Amino acid sequence: MTHFTILKQMLRERRRGLIWWSLAVAALATITAASYPAVRDAGEGFEEFMDGLPEGVTQMMGAADGITTPSGYLNSQFFSNVFPILLLIYGIGLAAWSIAGAEREGTLEPLLANPVHRWRLAVERFAGVAILVTVVSLVATVVLVALRSPFELDELSVSNLAAAGVAALLMALLFTALTFAVGAASGSRGAAIAAGAGLATATYVVYGLSALVDVFENLRWTSPWHWLLQPSPLTDGWTFQAIGAPAVVLVPFVVVGVAVFNRRDLT
Amino acid sequence: MADPPPVEVSQLTKQFGPLTAVQDLNLHVDAGEVYGLLGPNGAGKTTTIRALLSFINPTSGRVAVLGRHARDLDIRRRIGYVGGDVTLDRGLRARSLLTWYADLRGGLPWAKIDALCERLNLDHSRKIGQLSTGNRRKVAIVQAFMHDPDVLILDEPTAGLDPLLQRDVLSLVRERRDAGASILYSSHTLPEVEDIADRIGILRRGVLVHEDTLANLREVTRQRLELRFADDVPPGLLDGVDGVSTVEIDGSRARLVIDGSVGPLLDRISGHGVERIVSHDDDLEDVFFEFYRDDVQHDDGDDDRGEGDDGDNRADDHDDGDDVGETR
Numbered sequence: 001m002t003h004f005t006i007l008k009q010m011l012r013e014r015r016r017g018l019i020w021w022s023l024a025v026a027a028l029a030t031i032t033a034a035s036y037p038a039v040r041d042a043g044e045g046f047e048e049f050m051d052g053l054p055e056g057v058t059q060m061m062g063a064a065d066g067i068t069t070p071s072g073y074l075n076s077q078f079f080s081n082v083f084p085i086l087l088l089i090y091g092i093g094l095a096a097w098s099i100a101g102a103e104r105e106g107t108l109e110p111l112l113a114n115p116v117h118r119w120r121l122a123v124e125r126f127a128g129v130a131i132l133v134t135v136v137s138l139v140a141t142v143v144l145v146a147l148r149s150p151f152e153l154d155e156l157s158v159s160n161l162a163a164a165g166v167a168a169l170l171m172a173l174l175f176t177a178l179t180f181a182v183g184a185a186s187g188s189r190g191a192a193i194a195a196g197a198g199l200a201t202a203t204y205v206v207y208g209l210s211a212l213v214d215v216f217e218n219l220r221w222t223s224p225w226h227w228l229l230q231p232s233p234l235t236d237g238w239t240f241q242a243i244g245a246p247a248v249v250l251v252p253f254v255v256v257g258v259a260v261f262n263r264r265d266l267t
Numbered sequence: 268m269a270d271p272p273p274v275e276v277s278q279l280t281k282q283f284g285p286l287t288a289v290q291d292l293n294l295h296v297d298a299g300e301v302y303g304l305l306g307p308n309g310a311g312k313t314t315t316i317r318a319l320l321s322f323i324n325p326t327s328g329r330v331a332v333l334g335r336h337a338r339d340l341d342i343r344r345r346i347g348y349v350g351g352d353v354t355l356d357r358g359l360r361a362r363s364l365l366t367w368y369a370d371l372r373g374g375l376p377w378a379k380i381d382a383l384c385e386r387l388n389l390d391h392s393r394k395i396g397q398l399s400t401g402n403r404r405k406v407a408i409v410q411a412f413m414h415d416p417d418v419l420i421l422d423e424p425t426a427g428l429d430p431l432l433q434r435d436v437l438s439l440v441r442e443r444r445d446a447g448a449s450i451l452y453s454s455h456t457l458p459e460v461e462d463i464a465d466r467i468g469i470l471r472r473g474v475l476v477h478e479d480t481l482a483n484l485r486e487v488t489r490q491r492l493e494l495r496f497a498d499d500v501p502p503g504l505l506d507g508v509d510g511v512s513t514v515e516i517d518g519s520r521a522r523l524v525i526d527g528s529v530g531p532l533l534d535r536i537s538g539h540g541v542e543r544i545v546s547h548d549d550d551l552e553d554v555f556f557e558f559y560r561d562d563v564q565h566d567d568g569d570d571d572r573g574e575g576d577d578g579d580n581r582a583d584d585h586d587d588g589d590d591v592g593e594t595r
Contacts, residue, residue: 005370013358106354109322110407113348114371115340265323 006111006121010128014094018132021090022139025083029143032078033151036070040152043068055211070153071234074144074164080229083140084168091133091176092196098125099257100183100192103267112266122258126180133172141165156234163233167242170250171228175200177250181257187267224249271334272297273418273449274319278328281314281473288314289473291328296418296449301440303464303481304453311473312453313351316422319451320348332418344372347416349424351453353407357396361406364395368410375413383409387435400427412439419443419450425459437463490525490546492532497540504539508532 039046047068050058066072099122102108112118145161148154179196183189203223207230210220220226224246233242274296281289289311296302306312317323319330321337335342355364361384369375384391389405398406404427411419419440425433440450440463454460460467461481468478494500496519505514505521509531515522525532 005367009367012363013356105357106350106352107356109317109320109350110348110353110355110410111368111371112322113320113343113346113350114368115343116371117340263324266317 004124004127006116007124007128007131010098010125011131014128014132018135021086021132021136025086025136025140026143028082028086029078029140030147032074032082033144033147033153035077036073036151036153039073040068057212070148070155071160071232074153074156075229075232075234079164079168079232079234080225083137084172084225084228087133087137087168087172088175088197088200090136091129091172092179092193092200094129094132095126095176095180095196096183096189096192098122098129098180098183099261100187100189103187104189109266117262119258119262122184122261126177126254126258129176129180130173133176134169137165137169137172157237160234160237163238163243166238167228167233167246170243170246171224174224174246174250174253177253177257181253184257185260185264187264270298271331273333274302274420274451275331275334276315276319276328277330279315279318279325279330280327281311281318281323282326287473289318289470292470292473292475294468294475294478296451298449299444299447300465301444301450301452301460301463303457303460303467304451304470305455305457305460305467306453306470307455309472310470312455312470313422314473315470316351316420316451316453319420320346332420344414345417347411347414347419349404349407349411349421351422351426353404355395355403355406355410358394360394361389361391361398364406365391365410365413369413372414380409380413383413386439387432401429401432404428405432408436408439412443415446416443417448419448419452421450421452423454424452425454433459490529492523492525492529493545494521494523494536494541495519495543495545496521497542501539504535505532508535 047066050066067076099108102111102125108121112121141162141164144153144165145158148156148158148161175196178199179192182195183192186192204225206216206219207223207225210216210223210226220230227241227245231239233239236242272295274294276292276294279289279292280287292311292315294302294304304312304315314323315330318325319332319337320343330337332342332346337343337346359367365380365384366377369377369380381391384405387405387408389402389409391406393402395403395406404424408424411421411424421440425436428436440452444450444463452460452464457467464481466478466480467484469476499519500516500521505511505516505523510525510527510529511523511532512526513524523532
């Protein structure tokens with residue numbers, strides 16, 4: 001019998017890409033953490049400037065808690081933008097390739113001529129995507145945990161840092177799952193990317209403008225960015241909103257995508 | 268109960284939107300048989316094959332391999348497949364792809380895979396993306412044959428291969444056939460399958476327009492000659508010539524059907540005032556083109572159908588299995 005042969009092959013093939021992404025994210029986390037003492041020292045000026053901005057603008061910058069506290073700083077510089085966006089780019093790219101991209105390049109049919117169920121191929125490929133994105137997010141979290149003492153971020157507990165890392169990962173996986181599902185169900189790589197990246201952007205706008213525009217304020221509960229950032233796991237830890245909600249929502253995406261892929265015509 | 272044929276297509280119809288790719292197709296491949304599925308590009312060969320492998324679902328009708336649906340893993344374990352446009356993961360070395368596919372089949376001895384590669388002269392240490400088209404096709408062929416499949420479904424497997432390699436592949440096919448496997452072999456040219464197919468079917472626009480054994484096809488493509496003499500054909504001249512099976516005399520013209528060599532005939536007629544020898548030879552290729560002609564001439568639409576047609580081709584849509592000679 002074969003054990004996760006497709007998953008193992010995918011991880012082998014993606015090893016080099018994973019190393020580069022991990023190095024990039026580790027470097028970014030290091031620079032961000034290492035800059036904190038300087039930002040805090042320049043603090044008062046920043047705070048005054050931020051206080052002068054409307055509440056909505058600071059929220060858009062991920063800086064509702066101010067930017068000189070450790071949690072406010074990491075949220076505004078890392079967890080509300082750069083980090084989840086990098087995870088999204090990595091995850092959406094992989095997910096779009098996993099079925100629809102492989103179908104387009106023509107490698108799916110020869111693979112499926114082997115005795116492998118379609119659903120198994122889909123599940124193993126999605127698992128591969130999830131593992132790769134998880135590794136990158138784990139690298140960032142580990143770097144931040146390791147650097148929190150040297151760079152005076154130790155006001156943040158390891159648990160809250162881990163919760164923020166997991167929450168950002170799950171939010172990225174939510175849109176990654178959507179990309180995967182649309183690609184698996186339709187066979188169209190373009191549609192998959194449009195759905196995943198498009199919805200990630202739209203919900204980001206909803207969240208960003210929710211403090212300024214009433215319509216969006218009423219809608220912000222639908223935005224995974226809102227789940228991730230209000231309140232932030234950096235201050236509130238493992239909340240259902242940040243951890244449970246995206247985990248629950250991504251499951252039906254994957255299930256529907258796999259089920260449709262299992263029966264449809266390959267393109 | 269008799270076993271169902273290893274490859275069976277019954278009343279298969281497949282539509283892609285408004286386009287009917289295959290219509291009411293019936294064919295089967297018996298055990299130990301090579302079936303040549305012929306037709307121009309776009310005739311429905313690949314659609315039929317993709318339905319057999321369960322890549323696409325029939326709009327109506329059914330397909331079965333070894334009596335069951337290819338969705339069944341036990342069935343796919345026994346199928347070897349080479350796709351029409353071979354695209355295997357370009358970033359992988361041929362060796363990695365082959366061991367990966369072998370693992371998916373529960374593991375196969377590397378020595379066996381290696382021997383196949385050697386036989387086709389394939390360097391499996393290279394990346395697939397760096398291989399030539401022909402070499403990439405070899406990888407596809409190795410993965411299709413490495414598990415000694417009972418059913419081989421080959422979609423133009425030797426397109427892009429040089430004649431020498433083509434011969435190697437044909438010998439692989441022959442070996443599987445001799446071991447009792449059923450082989451569906453699609454091609455858009457007849458000469459490619461002429462040496463190997465036991466039966467052929469000709470698809471045109473999704474419809475099987477002709478199906479016959481190759482032996483029968485050869486039969487109707489015996490040489491036909493017309494001799495034109497200066498005067499009337501000398502009486503008795505053409506009686507009892509070796510290799511001449513029928514003679515029809517009409518004044519100064521004689522029409523002959525010849526089995527085998529024309530040598531004895533030429534010996535007999537030399538010095539008897541033959542002015543002209545006209546060949547009405549329909550070789551297999553011509554028969555084949557007869558079925559295609561419609562498509563080749565009227566590629567750009569149906570509007571002018573019938574104008575330049577001799578009308579026969581259209582009738583062929585409905586009389587599978589009729590004598591090919593009729594189309595002449």
